[in-house]
Amino acid sequence: MSAKASPTKKKSIIIDCDPGVDDTLAILFALGSPELDVKAITTVCGNVPLEVCTQNALKILELAGRTDIPVHAGCDSPMIGEPIFGKFHGAGGLGKLVLPDPVTQPSPQHAVGKMAELLRAAKTNNEKLTICTLGPMTNLALLIKLHPELLSSIECVVSMGGAYRIAGNRTLTSEFNMLADPHAARIVYSAGLDYVALPLDATHQAMTSPERVSWFKGGEAGSPLAATYELLSGWSRNDPRRYGSDGGPMHDPLVTVYLVAPHLFQTELAKVFVECDSQLCYGQTVADWYGQTGEKADAQIVQKVNADGVFSIMSERIRSLSQAG
Structure with missing residues (x-):
């Protein structure tokens, strides 16, 4: 008698986010992927104010029929200074997409407390969690400061x-998530964890061309697929001089796609530093590609993306999520 193959163990993840058009797609992809076990959604001030982010997270879970996943609101401002907000998501955070007001409520526990609770449980069970950050790193930085004893339970x-090798999207040098809370990012990238970074270098390769957007057609009204098509259809930057093509860059979905299909990405190992002092370069991320600082390289920085592969698997998984509902 041959032994039965043991089922592949799901990867347990926390999605820390600021929904956000592209956060929405990242979450829907994760929920449509059987390889991933989303333990919680935590929200942070970023693209829109914290309260709006949290309401959007609840709406997304209701859209996907996954209200079993808790939503925990986190930090409503950066560690130092005042919040800045995104420019491309609209006042409600979801572009022109209108979703019903959520029936469910966020959990009363703070996001950082929930992260700690899940990591503590993982430690007890000799397991690990992957933390996905789709917005400013404020929540994760606070977790690192308050609960350093739990960091060994973070897989990545x-x-x-x-x-890194291209210009910033909010200032000459800085990408929005880093600029929104560089002090938090510096804490995170100094904690000695294992990192995978998906910077603008990668996301600007994943453009929403008309052909790729068409792959998301056909969803029934009110389905995740129909919502995704509407979001993608309105995401064009109309700036081919900058991006090399029509459409707009897909940022956050690359995080959850990477977890499922890392073969679609090529990375380079480096140590990451975050600038918090220079006015001109505030929020800039700097990679030590060649070991010049002598510090341990611990970040896999994505530099190449198979964009057609990314959009193909996104459409497959979000379509599957829609059919399951």
Whole structure:
């Protein structure tokens, strides 16, 4: 008698986010991927104010039929200074997409407390969690400061953020998530964890061309697929001089796609530093590609993306999520 193959163990993740058009797609992809077990959604001030982010997270889970996943609101401002907000998501955070007001409520526990609770449980069970950051790193930085004893239960931090070999998207040098709370990012990248970074270098390769957007057609009204098509259809930057093509860059979905299909990405190992002092370069991420600082390289920085592969698997998984509902 041959032994039965054991089922592949799901990867347990926390999605820390600021929904956000592209956060929405990252979450929907994760929920449509059987390889991933989303333990919680935590929100942070970023693209829109914290309260709006949290309401959007609840709306997304209701859209996907996954109200079993708790939503925990986190930090409503950066560690130092005043919040800045995104420019491309609209006042409600979801572009022109209108979703019903959520029926469910966020959990009363603070996001950082929930992160700690889940990591503590993982430690007890000799397991690990992957933390996905789709917005400013404020919540994760606070977790690191308050609960350093739990960091050994973090398998990896997979983040959308930074700009290395290309210009910033909010200032000359800085990507929005890093600029919104560089002090938090510096704490995170100094904690000695394992990191995967998906910077603008990668996300600007994943453009929403008309052909790729068409792959998301056909969803029934009110389905995740129909919502995704509407979001993608309105995401064009109309700036081919900058991006090399029509459409707009897909940022946050690359994080959750990476977890499922890392073969679609090529990375380079480096140590990451975050600038918090220079006025001109505030929020800039700097990579030590060649070991010049002598510090340990611990971040896999994505530099190449198979964009057609990314959009193909996104459409497959979000379509599957829609059919399951």
